Amino acid sequence: MTVSRTINGHPYVSDATAKRVQAAIRKLGYRPNLAARMLTGQLSKSIGLIVPNVADPFFSVISRAVQQAAREAGYTVWLAASDNDPATEEAEIEQMTHHPVDGIVLAPVNCRSKHLKVAAAGSIPIVTIDRSIEIASTDSVEAENRAGANMAVEHLMGHGYTKIHCVATDFHLRSIRLRVEAFEEYLRRAKLPARKLILSDTASALPGLTSLFGSRQRPQAIFATNNACTIAVIEALQTLGIRIGRDVALIGFDDVNFYTIIRPTITAISQPVSELGRTATRLLLERIHGQGPAEEVRVTLPVALITRASCGCKR
Amino acid sequence: MTVSRTINGHPYVSDATAKRVQAAIRKLGYRPNLAARMLTGQLSKSIGLIVPNVADPFFSVISRAVQQAAREAGYTVWLAASDNDPATEEAEIEQMTHHPVDGIVLAPVNCRSKHLKVAAAGSIPIVTIDRSIEIASTDSVEAENRAGANMAVEHLMGHGYTKIHCVATDFHLRSIRLRVEAFEEYLRRAKLPARKLILSDTASALPGLTSLFGSRQRPQAIFATNNACTIAVIEALQTLGIRIGRDVALIGFDDVNFYTIIRPTITAISQPVSELGRTATRLLLERIHGQGPAEEVRVTLPVALITRASCGCKR
């Protein structure tokens, strides 16, 4: 009992005894048994992380940030992938809840899945990242999706383009919808036509753009709503022989390391990806420790326009 | 006890009782408490994964593969990053060992760290990935580093280049050393000079290449030994205004998604990255279940030459 008290920093342990205990711990190489601690209903000192796909650059950076922040707080991270499948997501949440972990950082597949309501009402806290849940209230951390879309369109309009097209994939994601909506509102306010091309997947970028550029609505500029989409657009344009930055301007949401390497370099709205992960972890740990306000916390982090050449700016 | 036996598939439970137990489990939504199971000295049904950095594309793909393979076997994955720091790695291994996990998939920072010897001698199995441990014997999964380097050099020589330079970063890694060594041996056997530029980090690529291309040893072709290095070389060459594929040929170890997007497209030795992760997980699970031979298993997976334009092949 005295050892337990010493380790957990309880009051009512004399300095002398505490020192003796510490010495013995070091000498014997004692490590408290986590299983036993969990069994007595204490914290597991671990959190769960559920993302659609760790191999996606966006989520791999988030994973790294979450893992680092968790470790700094003495927590370990259980990694799971939802594979963009709500059923898998549900199963992973269920398993984590019973594992148990003390909390979950989650990038939901679909912000309206009913199982999220159950999960959010559960005993362990959940913080969503990149995409908030619409049908339940949890803490959430997102980038300024609307502001980012506005910045993108504003920049393109600053170049004098009036025929601007929004190309999107993953439209089921709330974050993407917000970007598309902001795009449309901004152009409507500017009394310009807000045209959009919603793709079911990245493979349909080439046929989609082929017909788009063959039509009368051939755009002067394209706003692509996330990195996968931007890359698909770049590839399609290359295949079609349409020169980015000259024949058509391009701006993407999400910055990617190789945008500085390809020619032309790609102008992008950059999200503070690591910051998203760190902030989500911080919020979650606060909840776990019973801190934080009663109502949900919704953090929105600023994005930045990284001006390069694909919008027609330099060189 | 009967419930425990039913769940764990012990013999000596009558069919009738088993059915009743199953029904009750479903009805009550019973889930066995993992903490209690762990406490009784059973398996934790989880494995640890320690990589230098999850945000690195190579390791993020491996992480995904490990996670998938583990889930298929009913195992969960604890993620940790060593940040390329042996001390951090040691701490992470230590923590996982006490977590406890049933086994660890590890990409060691340094294949000669003494703490790896301790870890390898520990009670839980370890499988190394991408880099094997030199001072202890554990199962390992690697790509054909030497064969890959040979293929790269052979391809460059096939183009008639005789002044071939090897550029490397992360030379402390065994996998990189193997590639460099194979490069040297191949050229020596061909009676050609085997010149190399070992960089302490990617930031020194620009100064390194600047002086290299200013010197009398200006290369006709470059073999870059991993993706980080290849990217650094591409950036440096772009800065120097040296045209890849025309002024100098380039071939990289590790294939990266955007090599098909930049111009010229980059020729590369492609590793079966997902396969590495899956195989490592399979080996580890076999060890956990007490299968596998007494001696260590060392798996080497084949690599492939992906011919593109940077070596001067196509345009």
Next chain:
DNA sequence: AGCTTTTTTGAGAGCGCTAACAGAATATTC
């Protein structure tokens, strides 16, 4: 039927820890 063998079920203990309580040592007050 009476016995042994096999199958099936249950009772008891303990894994390592911490909450709750009790008792001992020390400090504070009147």
Next chain:
DNA sequence: GAATATTCTGTTAGCGCTCTCAAAAAAGCT
């Protein structure tokens, strides 16, 4: 100096599971 409050240490119990062992039920045998 006695009564109280405070600080410190140790004892007991129990978290939910599985191991061991024992007993009950069923099956097989003479």
